[in-house]
Amino acid sequence: MSAEAIQSRRDWLLSERPASRMQARLGRAYVAWRRFSANRLAFLGLLIIIALLVVAAFADVLAPYSPTIGDLKGSRLLAPSAEHWFGTDDLGRDILSRVIFGSRWTLYVVILVAVIAAPIGLLVGTVAGYAGGWIDAILMRITDIFLAFPKLILALAFVAALGPGIENAVLAIAITSWPPYARIARAETLTVRNSDYIKAVQLMGASPFRIVLRHIMPLCISSLIIRVTLDMAGIILTAAGLGFLGLGAQPPLPEWGAMIASGRRFVLDQWWVAGAPGFAILIVSLGFNLLGDGLRDALDPRSGDQ
Amino acid sequence: MSTLLEVDDLRVTFPTRTGLIEAVRGVSFSLGRERLGIVGESGSGKSQTGRAIMGLTPTQAEVTANKLAFDGIDLLAAPPRDRRALRGKRIAMILQDPKYSLDPVMSIGRQIVETLRTHEKAGKAEARDRALAMLEAVQIRDPARVFDLHPHEVSGGMGQRAMIAMMLIAGPEMMIADEPTSALDVTVQLDVLGILDKLVSERGMGLIFISHDLRLVSSFCDRVIVMYAGKVVEQLAASELGRAQHPYTRGLLNCMPKIGADRHPLPVLDRKPEWAA
Amino acid sequence: MTSALSVDRLEVIFDRFRALKGVSLDVLSGESFGLVGESGSGKSTLLRAIAGLAPAASGSITVNGKRLGARRDKAFYREVQMVFQDPYGSLHPRQTVDRLLQEPLAIHGFADGEKRIQRALDEVGLGTGFRFRYSHQLSGGQRQRVAIARALILEPSILLLDEPTSALDASVQAEVLNLLEEIRRRRNLTFLMVSHDLAIITHMCERLMVMQNGEAVEHLTADDLVRRHVTKDYTRNLLRASEGFVRV
Ligand SMILES: Nc1ncnc2c1ncn2[C@@H]1O[C@H](COP(=O)(O)OP(=O)(O)OP(=O)(O)O)[C@@H](O)[C@H]1O
Ligand SMILES: Nc1ncnc2c1ncn2[C@@H]1O[C@H](COP(=O)(O)OP(=O)(O)OP(=O)(O)O)[C@@H](O)[C@H]1O
Ligand SMILES: [Mg+2]
Ligand SMILES: [Mg+2]
Numbered sequence: 020m021s022a023e024a025i026q027s028r029r030d031w032l033l034s035e036r037p038a039s040r041m042q043a044r045l046g047r048a049y050v051a052w053r054r055f056s057a058n059r060l061a062f063l064g065l066l067i068i069i070a071l072l073v074v075a076a077f078a079d080v081l082a083p084y085s086p087t088i089g090d091l092k093g094s095r096l097l098a099p100s101a102e103h104w105f106g107t108d109d110l111g112r113d114i115l116s117r118v119i120f121g122s123r124w125t126l127y128v129v130i131l132v133a134v135i136a137a138p139i140g141l142l143v144g145t146v147a148g149y150a151g152g153w154i155d156a157i158l159m160r161i162t163d164i165f166l167a168f169p170k171l172i173l174a175l176a177f178v179a180a181l182g183p184g185i186e187n188a189v190l191a192i193a194i195t196s197w198p199p200y201a202r203i204a205r206a207e208t209l210t211v212r213n214s215d216y217i218k219a220v221q222l223m224g225a226s227p228f229r230i231v232l233r234h235i236m237p238l239c240i241s242s243l244i245i246r247v248t249l250d251m252a253g254i255i256l257t258a259a260g261l262g263f264l265g266l267g268a269q270p271p272l273p274e275w276g277a278m279i280a281s282g283r284r285f286v287l288d289q290w291w292v293a294g295a296p297g298f299a300i301l302i303v304s305l306g307f308n309l310l311g312d313g314l315r316d317a318l319d320p321r322s323g324d325q
Numbered sequence: 326m327s328t329l330l331e332v333d334d335l336r337v338t339f340p341t342r343t344g345l346i347e348a349v350r351g352v353s354f355s356l357g358r359e360r361l362g363i364v365g366e367s368g369s370g371k372s373q374t375g376r377a378i379m380g381l382t383p384t385q386a387e388v389t390a391n392k393l394a395f396d397g398i399d400l401l402a403a404p405p406r407d408r409r410a411l412r413g414k415r416i417a418m419i420l421q422d423p424k425y426s427l428d429p430v431m432s433i434g435r436q437i438v439e440t441l442r443t444h445e446k447a448g449k450a451e452a453r454d455r456a457l458a459m460l461e462a463v464q465i466r467d468p469a470r471v472f473d474l475h476p477h478e479v480s481g482g483m484g485q486r487a488m489i490a491m492m493l494i495a496g497p498e499m500m501i502a503d504e505p506t507s508a509l510d511v512t513v514q515l516d517v518l519g520i521l522d523k524l525v526s527e528r529g530m531g532l533i534f535i536s537h538d539l540r541l542v543s544s545f546c547d548r549v550i551v552m553y554a555g556k557v558v559e560q561l562a563a564s565e566l567g568r569a570q571h572p573y574t575r576g577l578l579n580c581m582p583k584i585g586a587d588r589h590p591l592p593v594l595d596r597k598p599e600w601a602a
Numbered sequence: 603m604t605s606a607l608s609v610d611r612l613e614v615i616f617d618r619f620r621a622l623k624g625v626s627l628d629v630l631s632g633e634s635f636g637l638v639g640e641s642g643s644g645k646s647t648l649l650r651a652i653a654g655l656a657p658a659a660s661g662s663i664t665v666n667g668k669r670l671g672a673r674r675d676k677a678f679y680r681e682v683q684m685v686f687q688d689p690y691g692s693l694h695p696r697q698t699v700d701r702l703l704q705e706p707l708a709i710h711g712f713a714d715g716e717k718r719i720q721r722a723l724d725e726v727g728l729g730t731g732f733r734f735r736y737s738h739q740l741s742g743g744q745r746q747r748v749a750i751a752r753a754l755i756l757e758p759s760i761l762l763l764d765e766p767t768s769a770l771d772a773s774v775q776a777e778v779l780n781l782l783e784e785i786r787r788r789r790n791l792t793f794l795m796v797s798h799d800l801a802i803i804t805h806m807c808e809r810l811m812v813m814q815n816g817e818a819v820e821h822l823t824a825d826d827l828v829r830r831h832v833t834k835d836y837t838r839n840l841l842r843a844s845e846g847f848v849r850v
Contacts, residue, residue: 035735035739036731036732036734036735037734037735038730038734039734040698040700040701040734042734043698043700043734043735043736047736206430209429209430210429210430213429213475213477214429214477214691215686215688215691215692216691216692216693216694216695218655218686218692219684219686219692219693219749219752220694220705221654221655222653222654222655222679222683222684223679223705223706223709223710223752223756224674224675224676224678224679224680224706224709224710225705225709229709233705234694237696238695238696365771366771366772366773366774367741367742367743367770367771367774368741422688422690425690425691465642466642466815470619478616479642480641480642480646480647481641481646481687481688481765481768482641482642482798483641483642486641507768507769508641508687508765508768508769508798509641509798510638510639510640510641510643510798510840511798511799511800511840511843511844512640512839512840512843513640513641514798514843515843515847518847522847522849537770537771537772538772539772540846541846541847543846544845544846544847544848545846545847576773577771577772577773578772580772580773580775580776581772581775581776581801582776582779582799582801582802582804582805583801584800584801584804584827584828584841584844585804585828588805589783589805590776590779590780590783590784591776591779591780591805592776593773593776593777593780594773594776
């Protein structure tokens with residue numbers, strides 16, 4: 020594409036008088052993207068997350084060995100080498116392959132938690148904030164009860180009740196992580212619910228349901244996305260923690276937390292067994308954190324005019 | 326008359342995706358302990374001039390001036406800490422949009438009390454009493470009730486007066502009032518102007534009064550600056566406003582409805598490109 | 603002439619505070635009726651109570667011969683619409699003009715949305731260039747035009763205007779007032795308009811009511827006001843105050 024064509028496309032996106040719904044929407048997305056990509060660290064975060072997605076998608080191709088079947092006789096606890104980049108564990112399995120396959124589980128946990136917890140929090144928070152009165156009181160007391168316990172302990176209690184396993188760990192984390200989202204959504208709702216533009220929609224004859232869904236939720240979503248992204252690191256760590264305690268993923272599943280747990284026995288002599296998954300957790304958490312910070316700057320309506 | 330504020334060739338520029346927007350293009354004036362009016366149509370740069378003096382310009386914008394000095398302090402060279410200390414304590418600004426400038430989830434009274442206590446050491450009870458007295462001074466009926474109300478529970482004019490009370494409570498030496506009375510009924514408007522007037526004549530406060538109500542400005546201020554497209558097009562004594570020369574000023578005066586004049590439709594401004602030059 | 607809107611001894615109470623203490627008024631169909639008065643006297647509350655945004659404690663409101671209950675139905679909103687005082691606060695910050703205008707049509711299930719949006723924008727003098735802008739890309743006057751277009755799109759017969767021009771400068775104010783007059787003439791609308799500027803009220807309205815502290819002080823015609831045939835002190839104060847500031 021020639022420089023001129025690029026320039027004219029940019030002008031089209033940034034037009035002050037868009038000619039169609041599509042153009043207006045794309046223009047807005049483009050502005051947010053420009054602001055986001057101007058932030059180097061945020062961009063690095065995005066690259067890390069994209070790398071995670073690619074690795075998870077192509078784990079079969081990328082992993083040099085099987086993640087679950089090792090060579091017990093010949094290759095137990097080998098140090099990192101050209102053959103096994105991250106070394107091998109006590110069952111002779113290639114750690115690099117396990118870390119690569121482990122990305123799938125990490126992603127699975129993160130996405131499921133986000134998909135379950137964020138909408139629950141959004142719904143509870145906006146409904147409580149908009150309805151007010153006793154509905155608000157009841158919903159917020161429930162939220163408070165959840166918030167009163169440390170997350171990991173509550174998750175532990177749930178897993179203990181539901182039984183160990185990665186699905187139950189996900190469920191437990193999701194159940195325990197919505198309350199902060201509800202808080203955020205409610206606070207945001209409180210600041211907008213008395214504004215004239217919401218009054219104006221009421222005056223059109225819109226039902227409360229429609230107002231919450233179409234006019235209030237979109238205003239809360241960006242702060243929620245930011246918060247969820249920033250929480251991702253915590254979610255990964257909680258999942259890893261449950262795995263570590265033996266309540267999350269069960270062997271031989273290559274989940275990073277469980278890997279650290281089984282590697283801790285040799286952490287002094289064969290540090291790579293626990294070190295490699297630990298490092299992976301660190302990098303991915305960092306990626307999500309950087310991404311979240313960047314999104315905050317790009318999406319926050321208070322920063323700049325868009 | 327001692328000079329309180331000197332502004333020479335003030336410029337405020339916003340870099341945007343479509344190029345530079347020059348919101349203020351070379352404004353110069355000086356302010357003593359007097360009432361200076363700034364009038365002009367929407368978007369002419371009145372608020373941005375006031376905000377630049379306060380140091381409230383959005384971070385992406387660039388502010389330049391040959392001179393911008395308050396009481397001998399060079400505002401553009403002063404470190405952010407000093408400017409923050411000036412703001413609210415010695416220079417105050419009543420922002421244009423009270424609904425936006427008040428915190429929607431904090432009661433009116435608490436906001437005034439917090440403002441007072443960031444600038445002065447005052448006990449809880451004392452701060453409350455002073456806040457109530459201030460609300461009463463701006464002619465709010467039943468201040469004790471309004472004290473506990475949230476911004477959406479007060480009328481437009483009450484919100485505006487709460488904002489004024491908040492700015493006056495620290496006793497500033499210079500006040501920039503951006504459309505302070507646009508939502509007030511005429512009698513309360515005069516009461517509020519009376520308060521500002523007293524502060525100028527008795528305490529020697531300097532007042533910049535930004536407004537689009539030319540009739541009010543001509544009766545209240547000492548001098549008037551007329552702005553158009555970021556520039557000063559005319560500067561004259563307020564009492565002379567009726568005899569203004571510039572066609573823009575005359576047009577602005579002419580398009581206001583008057584009691585008893587039967588003009589349907591009202592004349593509107595016919596903007597000439599050469600005014601902006 | 604029939605009355606389009608009549609309010610009888612309306613009372614509004616917020617947590618024991620009586621914001622309206624039995625206010626009555628009668629607006630004829632096709633008439634433009636003004637409300638002036640002290641700040642905090644309940645002018646906005648009166649409009650809000652009519653629109654169903656403030657709770658009526660007692661009294662009655664009748665619109666086009668129908669007495670309103672506590673809840674407003676959809677049909678009501680097709681009769682009565684409102685324009686708010688603050689053009690900066692009354693448009694949703696994340697919606698384009700197009701989306702704002704579509705919302706009422708979607709709620710009331712209109713099929714010919716495209717045509718109506720086009721016509722509404724034309725009517726308030728905004729070309730299609732503005733249709734897909736966000737509210738922060740509009741000036742105060744343009745925003746107020748959008749708010750008027752939104753109120754008109756359901757083709758109501760009564761428009762409640764809460765200080766529609768107090769946030770606008772003199773030149774834009776003249777444009778918006780002219781627009782409102784023209785639309786009223788063309789569509790034969792009934793206006794109930796709040797303003798604190800007596801000049802605007804005499805310019806726009808035939809009759810008016812002066813309010814103070816939640817009560818009606820007096821009913822006047824615009825002519826009375828122009829000729830200063832007023833009986834109450836408060837109205838006289840208002841008239842005197844609108845002449846400008848007098849240093850004591
Ligand atoms: N953040 C911004 N980015 C770009 N341009 C801006 C920004 N803020 C203000 N402007 C521009 O600066 C100019 C002056 O704005 P300003 O708010 O000073 O007008 P005003 O005279 O106070 O008008 P009004 O009477 O409507 O308050 C306007 O043209 C406006 O578009
Ligand atoms: N939601 C609410 N809760 C408590 N009090 C309220 C509420 N809404 C309005 N009021 C009170 O009702 C009174 C009338 O307010 P209203 O907004 O009707 O005044 P107004 O005549 O429109 O004044 P203005 O000209 O300043 O806009 C005020 O004293 C206000 O504090
Ligand atoms: Mg301004
Ligand atoms: Mg009002």
